[in-house]
Amino acid sequence: MSDKQNTIEMLKKAGLRLTKQRIFIGDLLFGSKHKHVSAESLHNRIEKLGKKMALATVYNCLHHFHKAGLLKKVNAVNDVIIFDTNLCYHHHFLNVETGELTDIDESNVSIAELPSLPEGFETESMELTIRVKPQT
Amino acid sequence: MSDKQNTIEMLKKAGLRLTKQRIFIGDLLFGSKHKHVSAESLHNRIEKLGKKMALATVYNCLHHFHKAGLLKKVNAVNDVIIFDTNLCYHHHFLNVETGELTDIDESNVSIAELPSLPEGFETESMELTIRVKPQT
DNA sequence: GGATACTTTAAAATCATTCTAAATAGATTG
DNA sequence: CAATCTATTTAGAATGATTTTAAAGTATCC
Ligand SMILES: [Mn+2]
Ligand SMILES: [Mn+2]
Ligand SMILES: [Zn+2]
Ligand SMILES: [Zn+2]
Numbered sequence A, B: 001m002s003d004k005q006n007t008i009e010m011l012k013k014a015g016l017r018l019t020k021q022r023i024f025i026g027d028l029l030f031g032s033k034h035k036h037v038s039a040e041s042l043h044n045r046i047e048k049l050g051k052k053m054a055l056a057t058v059y060n061c062l063h064h065f066h067k068a069g070l071l072k073k074v075n076a077v078n079d080v081i082i083f084d085t086n087l088c089y090h091h092h093f094l095n096v097e098t099g100e101l102t103d104i105d106e107s108n109v110s111i112a113e114l115p116s117l118p119e120g121f122e123t124e125s126m127e128l129t130i131r132v133k134p135q136t
Numbered sequence C: 001g002g003a004t005a006c007t008t009t010a011a012a013a014t015c016a017t018t019c020t021a022a023a024t025a026g027a028t029t030g
Numbered sequence D: 001c002a003a004t005c006t007a008t009t010t011a012g013a014a015t016g017a018t019t020t021t022a023a024a025g026t027a028t029c030c
Helices: A003-013 A020-029 A039-048 A055-067 B003-013 B020-029 B039-048 B055-067
Strands: A072-077 A080-084 A091-095 A101-104 A121-134 B072-077 B080-084 B091-095 B101-104 B121-134
Touching (some): A020 A039, A072 A121, B072 B091
Parallel strands (some): B091 B121
Antiparallel strands (some): A091 A101, A121 B121
């Protein structure tokens, strides 16, 4: 089963229409390694591969994939929305020089969430960001 | 010693010039309670108090206060930079409906930071954000 | 008070993102 | 397969937060 077949299955299961653009982006994103992409970074990659695609389409696609549960949204970094193909609960190192994110496995973080919110609230998600920089 | 005197001392110690605008904003921010403000929210508050001040001045002021160590920057929320008068290491609840931040004391969170970064990196800061929403 | 450097300001510019509206293409049905 | 319906793509305009520009104003120091 080719990568393209995998993507097509994934999009079908998610109830998304199969368009050339979605299949192409799906193939780029849902390979073996987890990825962190912004619309702009993904659009650059697409153009380097010789494909022409409107930036708005990349935004549309990322948002559709997110709504369908195929991508997670990460805390914005430098005013830029980052989408994460790693759907498991996990945290991030953030290289403050480059903006690059690296996954931290959940097992390496323990949180004693003691202070309960005002009555009537529930936790939607949690994310720890460890900002790192080259040693001085 | 009035609030205004406190602010003036604080600005002097920080090596910042004493301008009407900085003193006014300092008085608003460095009271008894810790605050989380954006440039826009602070500017609104200033206008409601009947003062006229350019939004760019509020931005300038917040950035100067931050560079001088009088304010912390919080992970952007909804594409908006938030400045925090609570300088201690701490974490936040984020009300996803309103964007409101609430402090979590450090003692309520424990982090086992096991995975060491690639050689030559050091931690600059860490921040845990717990997104919360009204119970369904 | 006068020289100097820094600050404030209105307005324009920037940048990520979203919206608009028209053209296109996927899905469905007969 | 064709007709139809609806979702998607696209270029370009619009938006909204923030930054920049450049000119006028102000703080600080002598
Ligand atoms: Mn953030
Ligand atoms: Mn923005
Ligand atoms: Zn990740
Ligand atoms: Zn805080």
